[in-house]
Amino acid sequence: MKSAVVVFPGINRERDMARTLKLVSGKEPAMLWHADTEIPTGTDLIVIPGGFSYGDYLRCGAIAARSPIMVAVTDFAAKGGLVLGVCNGFQILCESGLLPGVLMRNQNLKFICRDVYLKVERSDTPFTRSYNAGQVIRVPVAHGEGNYIADGETIAKLEGEGRVLFRYSSPDGIFDPNWNHNGALNGIAGILNGKGNVLGMMPHPENHVETVIGNTEGRGLFSGLVDHLKAA
């Protein structure tokens, strides 16, 4: 799997992401700068990592979404390339229009930094093929604006087309407002675009990939992508 990580000023999780990509795929990812206009030939996966691009000025992800590299990312996605946005990366994908909806301030107004439980809704996607549908994984979140909202029509479409891939849940996989830490509509933690090749999610699977950390439940997302590309 040939991957690339996009770096904007103010992004701070790109090294975690690069480390995970190297660990799981065996290949060092290319690091792309916001002012770059081309994706390296043969790239299979582009990752937009977490952080605080442009200091979260204006709206989270708003400035990054209008930077030169995003034109190339949009083009890459239109051609079917795999794109993963995590945390600020998810916000950037929403602001750029690659994914619908918006990530608003957490309902309790607090920055939430803790492990959460996610129900994996489907296993028949490149991003979740290492998991079973209905499986619950524990991964960390660290965000102040992760409260996903969209208009009723968009939510109905996302749910109807099975595009909600990860949902905040109890450890048993039950949707429960008490486990929906940021107040996201329907507990939405991660969504796919219509073509199924772009995933945005608030939690950080890249931080639960090594036994030394005590949890490897995020690793399946990356190993699944490697398997998907091998099979392709």
Added chain:
Amino acid sequence: MKARVTVTLKSGVLDPQGKAIEGALRSLGIAGVASVRQGKVFDIELEGSDKAGAEAALKDAADKLLANTVIENYRIEVMG
């Protein structure tokens, strides 16, 4: 030319920041506050004196960057 773009949340969109401010105003004992919604104001200076052109440019700016029209409305005033 001076212009102002005001961006506000659409009605129905939850505004936890507005709610927090509303609570703070109540705790200050300021009477008669029914509700608070927080927004943003952009004061922009424009070159030239073409008012219609300025309005068109600001609409473009608001649609492309200043507002996220999924959740926000905007209002443009060109002061001349």
